[in-house]
Amino acid sequence: MKIWIDFINTPQVSFWVPFIRAFQMDNHELLLTCRDSGNTLELLKLNGLEYQLIGKKVGKGFFQKLLFFPKRIYLLYSFIIKHKPDVAASQSSFYQPIVARILGIPCLYTNDNEHARGNLFGFYFASKVILPLPLSNEGFVKKWPLKSKVSFYPSVKEAIYLSQDPDLIQLIPGKKTTIYFRPEPWSAQYYSGPLNFFDQTILKIATKHKVIILPRDPNQRAHYKQEKFNQVSVAVKPLKLKDILSNCLLFIGAGGSMTRELAVLGIPAISIYQAETLCVDRYLVDKGRMKINPTISYAEINKELDDRKDSEINTAILDEGKKSFHKIKDLIFDLK
Known part of the structure; x- marks a missing residue:
């Protein structure tokens, strides 16, 4: 299976690395795209990951971001249509769900920032949405179209990827x-x-x-x-x-x-x-x-x-992270 992951900011690299390693061990093909933002490129290189840069840095200004958004959608579309991934997944990429919907690629979207305006695109266009359990009482999760496609994972996203590195415990x-x-x-x-x-x-x-x-x-x-x-x-x-x-x-x-x-x-x-x-x-x-x-x-x-x-040392939250890791991994496989 060919899995497409899109990175648009620094924390997403840490989140996806253990998933990528697990997918590689199972002989799945990875297609990684990214935007030049924060330390994203540096972290991708640090982890030895091959990626396709799509979209240069963009300023904080509203109009700069507004103009950049459709441009990157087009660039992503032009690239992805040639590579034909089976499924797509992202942690707060607002671009990927739109392109995935256009190309008929099933897509999983997750985000842990309830104030991010780009969630509107992820919530509407993604096939499935999974959010951290602390967001389960927010009013927006009970509204259409989200309520029909959303599920929740225990704890916070940081516990997910940290739980996959047992060596960290020894350093506390x-x-x-x-x-x-x-x-x-x-x-x-x-x-x-x-x-x-x-x-x-x-x-x-x-x-x-x-x-x-x-x-x-x-x-x-x-x-x-x-x-x-x-x-x-x-x-x-x-x-x-x-x-x-x-x-x-x-x-x-x-x-x-x-x-x-x-x-x-x-x-x-x-x-x-x-x-x-x-x-x-x-x-x-x-x-x-x-x-x-x-x-x-x-x-x-x-x-x-x-x-x-x-x-x-208190591993309770990390134990929840392990459960969340497997839940998200299974959701990605279930897309296909």
Whole structure:
């Protein structure tokens, strides 16, 4: 079977890698397409995956995105019609379900951000939709056409792919020395909050602790490479989760999957996301795995560090992730 997966942003690479490895072991053919966004290309290369780049970088502006959307639809259509995949699957690619519907390719769509406007395309055009269980009480899942095609998987998407790497568990205990910071998603369609709002706090933290910035793209990397940030380190390329996990004292993230990854693995994690809280984040807060404080101060962070306990191994969420992995894999096979 030929399986087509489309990547349009960085977190989707981590999500699909264990599925891709499983498909390859079962001798299925993979057709991978991607858009140049964030660290997507770097992560695809880091994982040794062959892909077809379709669509260059696009700015955050509404009209830029509006003009780019039909262009990439056309480019995807022109490429996919020649390669004839049997099924399609994506984690929040808003383009793939449209092209798949046009070409009669059964398509599975999933997303964990209930505020993403592009969900309208995924929900309408995909053959099947699967969402994290924390979204099951949202009103939109009970409306047509979604209610006839949606199912739910336990826990959060990060638990799915993390559950497929048992070596990570061994890295949770031990002495940690570094604070990691993941800035806000500057160019994301769903983000409308302030930019660079945490810079001064990070500089204060760096006077007492080792701080590593994990930029989302080259523009963000250039910002934190300015002379005024000489007290912090800036990752020049995406770091492997294992490298972060091995010495992460505290993770501060302005939204996104990376904050949830560390939270799922039991590392102290604080979300400072400056927009409406996602259901999946509230789920992790309820489980005691994450704190949300968009206005956290330097003094409050110091208190968090003073009160910090050693990271504990708790595999409950990862066990749910294993179940979700097999559920999604079976759904993809069932499409055909």
